[in-house]
């Protein structure tokens with residue numbers, strides 16, 4: 160049983176209508192063939208619900224005819240390999256791509272502007288491009304084309320097309336099937352846009368320079384029912400009151416046309432512009448402790464969510480043994496208890512007590528995917544807004560999650576949300592990483608494992624592993640390498656006011672808010688795979704993949720990506736303090752467990 164979560168805003172005409180809809184629809188199933196979604200309704204501020212189209216974005220439906228569509232699709236020859244380099248093609252984990260005109264280079268995350276590919280854009284595109292000129296979408300012809308092909312379930316991570324590589328307007332033609340593309344503003348706003356088959360998407364201004372665009376890998380989209388018919392207005396009606404329907408994704412091929420930029424970009428968004436020292440200068444920009452909600456979500460997006468998605472499979476391989484005291488809590492619950500594991504990671508607690516009815520959720524879709532593959536019920540959700548009913552769970556756990564929220568308000572909101580899920584009398588177990596890694600004269604495993612074996616070698620100390628909450632699979636030279644690669648970031652004396660320091664693994668903490676390096680081993684990362692398409696630099700430049708990623712050389716010459724995760728490590732008493740701010744809760748127990756502060760709460 161797989162879970163997906165869609166958020167839909169509905170604006171009823173009156174309060175009365177809203178109440179009626181709530182009683183009649185909440186908990187109802189929508190069916191489409193053998194698939195179904197269950198509706199969970201809740202009230203939100205209408206101001207919050209108003210979704211605006213990103214500035215500079217336009218969608219032209221039915222831009223090409225079905226005949227033209229067939230012609231364009233036939234123009235792409237997927238049978239050839241990369242050989243000859245006429246139109247290089249790459250099979251990525253999440254889609255396949257082919258480049259025309261110019262190829263994007265992985266080494267520098269930019270186009271090789273002096274080396275046009277022998278084959279220009281396919282002639283079949285000319286009629287379409289001239290129409291774009293005529294209609295005023297562009298004023299010069301593009302000279303670069305990227306063809307992306309997505310099978311059902313595939314997508315593209317959120318990114319901004321590199322400013323210095325491409326001129327202002329980006330055109331993207333959707334062929335073969337529709338999809339939903341999400342636009343994200345740095346302040347956290349997300350706007351999903353349905354891209355119907357044969358439509359043209361035009362990105363300019365803010366929508367091109369500041370908002371990221373991406374396609375979440377999934378097999379179904381929830382779209383307004385009217386989107387399935389052809390409509391001829393040019394902007395989708397985002398606030399429409401129409402019916403929603405499940406739409407199965409088919410194979411979508413997109414043609415993205417761009418114009419190579421030969422001068423540095425001088426857009427109005429320096430913070431996102433690699434030409435203007437914004438985005439990811441080298442060394443990566445040093446994040447500060449957030450001062451407002453928008454900064455907090457941005458920090459967490461870059462230094463928590465993206466990192467977990469990128470390291471998911473490696474992370475999961477280091478998280479196999481449940482911690483004994485968490486298991487003890489789970490085993491003490493009565494048979495048949497409904498358990499929510501909020502921030503369930505790879506699901507290692509979901510199967511501990513077979514007599515429970517567990518459901519997990521995590522912000523990382525890559526980790527949820529791992530849970531699903533293991534046969535657990537898990538869905539993607541933010542811990543601040545879990546789509547489960549109030550008072551519905553007998554127990555909740557939040558293991559090593561709340562320390563990733565970067566403000567006190569957000570940590571409090573996370574505790575509050577966890578407690579909302581509990582039935583009166585239900586219990587919640589919370590673990591957060593402790594500032595005090597030495598407690599009662601005992602050093603935590605995290606500190607003790609200073610000379611851990613190389614990653615990949617099996618640790619002989621099985622118990623140690625099981626008690627290792629924040630196992631950092633470091634290469635032997637890791638800390639030395641960090642020094643080389645993050646240079647002045649590490650040196651506290653050179654620290655700029657308010658900037659987060661990069662922690663040296665397996666040493667005592669020197670501040671409560673910090674970045675903890677993760678040395679990725681094993682398979683290529685998603686970021687690497689994406690970048691090797693040469694296409695995407697999510698705010699990256701040169702060898703830097705993203706602000707949260709650095710690379711370090713390992714002896715032998717190959718480079719290991721180093722990701723930085725944001726943590727707020729808790730001081731003694733801080734977790735209890737946080738919890739008692741929530742009304743209607745009792746702290747039953749609190750304790751220190753292997754470098755973590757832990758509480759068991761009960762809802763009154």
Ligand SMILES: O=C(O)CCC(=O)C(=O)O
Pocket residue numbers: 305307315320331332372413415694
């Ligand atoms: O598939 C699409 O429409 C977008 C592709 C894209 O964003 C890109 O290639 O940069």
Ligand SMILES: [Fe+2]
Pocket residue numbers: 318319320372
């Ligand atoms: Fe793009």
Ligand SMILES: [Zn+2]
Pocket residue numbers: 322323368424425426427428431432433434
């Ligand atoms: Zn720019």
